[in-house]
Amino acid sequence: MTTLLDSRSFLRWCWRQLTSMRTALILLLLLGIAAIPGSLFPQRTQNPLQVKQYFIDNPSLAPWLDRFSFFEVYSSPWFSAVYLLLFISLIGCVLPRSIEHAKAIGAKPPLTPKYLDRLDHFTEIKKIDLDLAEKYLKRKGFRIRRETNSISAEKGYARESGNLLFHLSLVLVLIGVGIGSLLGSRGDAILNVGDRFINTPTSYDILGFGKFQAEDSLSPFSITVKDFQAQYDSVTNAPIDYTLTVSTANPVGSAENIKIIKVNKPLAYGNTKIYLQATGYSPIVIIKDKQGKVVFEGPTPFLPQDSNLSSIGAIKVPDMDPQIGFVGSFLPTADRDPVRGGFSSYPEVLDPRLLFSIWKGDLGLDSGVPQSVYRIDTSKLERIGLKALVLNESFDFGEGSITFTGWNSWVNLQIVSDPGKIYALVGAILAISGLLISLFTRQRRIWVKQGRKTEIAGLSKNEIPGLDEEIRDLVKELTGER
């Protein structure tokens, strides 16, 4: 029996500790500290390649960091523990206060203290009628407790209302974030100009679903890339504007609409939005075998490496015997430098070059191990040639020939469904409203009491100035100086 009581009182003690302001403050500071490592170490969710590189650069340290989730800080157990404890503490703190506050709104202000002369703003004036003071304070929006000999008035309850609104809204933001990660999806698709995309899981290059998101819940639209225009600054080479023109139908097969997508103007279908995230070039080649039969024809997306869009990529031709792979780079505006060799000096296609090495052997496409589309593992291949082609030039590499016939632009569309973000937004707006109300509302009490003379005093519950003036006005009104 005693143990039961003990454990119960222990639990109560724990709860009191957790919901104490001091603990909440420590948790708040801890949350800030816990967020730091995520900005110092590369994170898998943002930059998986950098994480891999970190493992290569720091082979002994990286596994240990990984064991403690330093590459996934924001979904790590310790980060989650801090913010969940903080929110429990917050709710434990705010809920009782909300109930108390609701009661206080209905209740009358507390009784007038016995000795007003010990309080701030104490003033004595000639004896006046209390009704006059009551009427004035009521007109000014004070809540009033009238006793026979005194008035106790309070104003500024909105401060606590705002304060509670702010904290409760933060819970709503957290709920919004939670819904987004459990019920949302996010995927990328790389499309050449001319390609058609239908919103089903197999059309994506990468696709991630939330824990409770069904795979067949994707919005059934189609997108055809009609045109892509990029504009660059001729002095700094920096991009100025991207315009993507698409033809869409929702659902697939219904009437097509022409839509423009820009970097800050995604295309929206309900909760699903389609973003233009990246762009690059796809060189177009025709590859023929020894007999002159076309074995490959079309654009291959290359990955940009710098701001002038020097791009690298791989063209894989599994239909030849032996299989052939081209490891290449595409230079939209080719230039030469004795140190760097070939490079691109402008992001637009003015003088394109396709540079590549040719490899013969098993490309490993049938092994089942997923491969990067931009790279070829050449460790088991034999190099049979090296060449740079200008536009419309051909090269005979013995096993066949390759012709560089043109280029195309590709765009990376990111398709995101986030049903939680509206809650997060509403939560954020309510939170900032609550914050403004709580920081800029003055909460104060004014007492008027009949003694030998009429006594007035006030108390400001937060440190915003203004009560002085208010009491001066009251005195003026009561003494009829106005």
Add this chain to the structure above:
Amino acid sequence: MSDRSAALLSNNFIYAAIVIYALAFLAHAVEVAWSVKTPAVLVKKTKLDFSKTERLGRLGSAFMVIGTLLLLAGVIFRGISADRVPWGNMYEFSITGALVFSIAYLYALKKYQMRWLGLPAAIAILLTLGTAVTLLYRPSAPLVPALKSPWLVIHVSAAIISGGVFLLANFIAATYLILDRYEQKGARPIWMQKFPTLESLDNFSYRLIALVFPLWTFSVIAGAIWAEAAWGRYWGWDPKETWAFITWVAYAAYLHARVTIGWRGRKAAWLCLLAGSTFLFNYVYINVWGTGKHTYSGL
């Protein structure tokens, strides 16, 4: 006016502002030094005689006003040269930030007689402008596509104003700590006689933070709304976002410590400095050495 001549004009205004701020710095420095030299014997007998330094101090304030006007012109012409708000890279953030800080100082000067802050304020502005023109300068250029949004004006202006005021609060907190140290040892030194009381310093830095914390909150939210439109997610723990969050948390902790727990004075001032340094770290380190989506056009 052509873009290039506007850019040139902007540069000249900024250089002129630097010269004037340097004069303000000199005036305030001499003002302070003169007070230090006042013979201690004299001090004991009479009240401090600031009449000699008074004119220098006023001259310093006048230079601060002129410098601010020149800087304002520099920022405006920078905007005209690029045909947009001048908040596209770190050079432009820095000159605008220095302008906001300068205006906040002048406001404090007028409203609260904060001339004692003139010397540190002049130093801070000179350092900011100096780094801006030497290390951070980039030719005026159009914005990259991701920055082309009305949210640029909303998000960045809120961030810059918050930053300027946070910095001012930091200066006051630091002054508090220095002054507190002297008063612990005995009396405050002569040159600090004219500084406000510890309590009013404490209150002033609190008031600044309470005033600007909602604006910082708004800046983060506006950034999130913009990120949702430009990058496909409203929050992605990008390094800049992370540190904005850390700054927010630190100032929230400051406000709670002060209002709810009742921290005053030294503890509150240290917490204020800590919070302010997270903002500076975010601005300097993440912009220059960090990675992530907030890096544009070199810097």
